[in-house]
Amino acid sequence: MILTSLAFVVGQFWLVFRHLKNRRRPAMPTREIVRIDAIPVGGSRVFEYPEPRAFRILVRLDQSTFVAYAQQCTHLACPVIPDPAAGVLHCPCHHGLFDLRTGQPLAGPPRRALQRVTLKIEDGHVFATGVEGG
Ligand code: FES
Numbered sequence: 001m002i003l004t005s006l007a008f009v010v011g012q013f014w015l016v017f018r019h020l021k022n023r024r025r026p027a028m029p030t031r032e033i034v035r036i037d038a039i040p041v042g043g044s045r046v047f048e049y050p051e052p053r054a055f056r057i058l059v060r061l062d063q064s065t066f067v068a069y070a071q072q073c074t075h076l077a078c079p080v081i082p083d084p085a086a087g088v089l090h091c092p093c094h095h096g097l098f099d100l101r102t103g104q105p106l107a108g109p110p111r112r113a114l115q116r117v118t119l120k121i122e123d124g125h126v127f128a129t130g131v132e133g134g
Contacts, residue, residue: 028130033058033068036124042084046071049117049128056117058126059084059100066126068117069103070134075110089114103133 033047044059055071059082069089071079078093082100089098096108103114115134120127
């Protein structure tokens with residue numbers, strides 16, 4: 001009984017700590033990735049965001065839908081490769097698969113979703129506005 005209560009109290013402190021930590025996270029910059037007409041449907045573009053060497057991959061799913069994720073697989077960080085025709089991102093290292101629309105793992109060793117880059121489209125350009133997950 002005492003151990004259960006202690007675990008509950010520790011869990012509550014952990015939740016408060018995480019909440020406070022996330023509140024202090026500075027806002028991510030809004031940064032242009034590419035002109036819309038520079039990527040055909042099914043095409044992709046690797047970019048760095050928000051800092052150099054934080055590699056991301058942008059994929060154009062249709063005329064008006066783009067998605068972007070961390071390029072590093074959540075298993076052992078190999079770069080993932082988009083396969084828009086199959087609707088997946090493929091990790092060649094151990095044959096991990098992620099859903100292209102959600103970033104959720106579908107098959108292979110990865111158990112966590114890819115970190116997602118939030119996007120906005122404005123004046124014919126795609127912009128990165130933040131990072132979610134991970
Ligand atoms: S590094 Fe991607 S599946 Fe292992």
